[in-house]
Amino acid sequence: MVLQKMEPTAVAFVDVQAFAMVVETGGFARAGERLGVSKSIVSRRVANLERRLGARLLVRSARGATPTDIGSDYHRRLSTIFAELETAHEAVAQATSEIAGSIRLTASISFGVEYLAPALADFVKLHPRIELDLVLEDRTVDLIAEQFDLALRIGKLPDSSLIARKLAPVRSVAVASPSYVAARGRPTHPHDLAGHEVLFYTNAALTAEWRFRHSNAPGVRVGVTGKIRSNNGEALREMARAGLGIAVLPTFAASEAIGDGSLVVVLEDWSLAEVGLYAVMLPGRATTARIRALVDFLAARFGPEPAWDPCWIAARKADAADAITREAAE
Numbered sequence: 001m002v003l004q005k006m007e008p009t010a011v012a013f014v015d016v017q018a019f020a021m022v023v024e025t026g027g028f029a030r031a032g033e034r035l036g037v038s039k040s041i042v043s044r045r046v047a048n049l050e051r052r053l054g055a056r057l058l059v060r061s062a063r064g065a066t067p068t069d070i071g072s073d074y075h076r077r078l079s080t081i082f083a084e085l086e087t088a089h090e091a092v093a094q095a096t097s098e099i100a101g102s103i104r105l106t107a108s109i110s111f112g113v114e115y116l117a118p119a120l121a122d123f124v125k126l127h128p129r130i131e132l133d134l135v136l137e138d139r140t141v142d143l144i145a146e147q148f149d150l151a152l153r154i155g156k157l158p159d160s161s162l163i164a165r166k167l168a169p170v171r172s173v174a175v176a177s178p179s180y181v182a183a184r185g186r187p188t189h190p191h192d193l194a195g196h197e198v199l200f201y202t203n204a205a206l207t208a209e210w211r212f213r214h215s216n217a218p219g220v221r222v223g224v225t226g227k228i229r230s231n232n233g234e235a236l237r238e239m240a241r242a243g244l245g246i247a248v249l250p251t252f253a254a255s256e257a258i259g260d261g262s263l264v265v266v267l268e269d270w271s272l273a274e275v276g277l278y279a280v281m282l283p284g285r286a287t288t289a290r291i292r293a294l295v296d297f298l299a300a301r302f303g304p305e306p307a308w309d310p311c312w313i314a315a316r317k318a319d320a321a322d323a324i325t326r327e328a329a330e
Helices: 013-025 028-035 039-053 069-095 109-126 178-184 190-195 233-241 251-260 289-302 309-329
Strands: 058-061 064-067 101-107 130-136 150-155 163-170 172-176 198-201 209-214 217-223 228-230 246-250 275-281
Touching: 013 028, 013 039, 013 058, 013 064, 013 069, 028 039, 028 064, 064 069, 101 109, 101 289, 109 130, 109 150, 109 233, 109 251, 109 289, 150 163, 150 289, 163 289, 172 251, 190 209, 190 217, 198 233, 228 233, 233 246, 233 251, 246 251, 275 289
Parallel strands: 101 130, 101 150, 198 228, 198 246
Antiparallel strands: 058 064, 150 275, 163 275, 172 246, 209 217
C-alpha cells in the first residue's frame, strides 16, 4: 500500500476520535472526561470534523448529543477502522515481545557454514516458531534494498544509520602448510615475506600490503606478492594446506587446520590488526523480540572470547616453547 500525501482538507485523527467518543458516551462533557480534555475542546474538534466533511454528524441538545443518520453511518464505519487499528497495535506489541516470526539474515560463506549455521540450528530448537531465511555471500549486502533483518559482518564498520552490536573479536593469523615451511623456510620477521608466495583474500582491505605489530618493536608494513587470489577464506585455507603459499586467515577459518597440524602458524611473535564480528540491523528491526533474542543468543555463543581461538593460541604457545627448547639446546 502506498501512502499518499494528505490534502489540507483531510480530517485530523483527534477530531475523529472526539466524534466517536461523543457518540459512545452520549455527550461532550462525558467524552471530554474519557479523553482527558475539556468539553469545549471536544466540541471544537467535532465542529472541525463536520466542517471538513461538509456534513452535520451530531444533533446537539441540552441533554447531550445524538448522531444524525449520516453520523450513525460514519460512526459504524469508524468502529470497523478502530477495531483494525487496535488489532494492528496488538500485532506490534506481540511482535516486540514474542519470539516468533521470520528472520532474514546474511553472513559470509566461511563463517556462515562453519559457525553460524550450527548456532542458528540451536536457536531454532529453542524457539520453534522462528522462521529463518539465511543467505551466505562473500559481499556486503544492502540491508534495505535486499530486505534483510540482520547481517553478520566482520571488519571495521563504516559510519551509517544502521544499528551494530559487537559479538566477538576477530583475529587473523599468517599460516602455511608444514610442507611449504619445509621447502621454503619459515619466516620469523615480516620482511622475510619478500621471498615467499602469498595467497590473497580479495574481499579485505589487506591485499598487497600486510601490516604487522609486535609488542617490543614498531609496527611493520610489508609488500607481498603472489599469483593466487580468492574472495573465499575456505578456498585460501585449502590452497595453503596444499602447500601453495602463506595465507592470512581469520582464526575461525584456520583454527581447525592448525589443530590437526595441516597448517602451522608463521610469524608467531607478530600480530595483525584485530577487528570484530558485528550484528548489523536496521533501526526499526533491532527492537523486535525475535531479533533481540537472536542477537543475544549469538553474542553468548560467540563471545566475549570466541571458542575457535584456543587452537591457534595453544599452537603459538607450543611454537614458543619449541623455540626456547631449541635455543637451550644450541
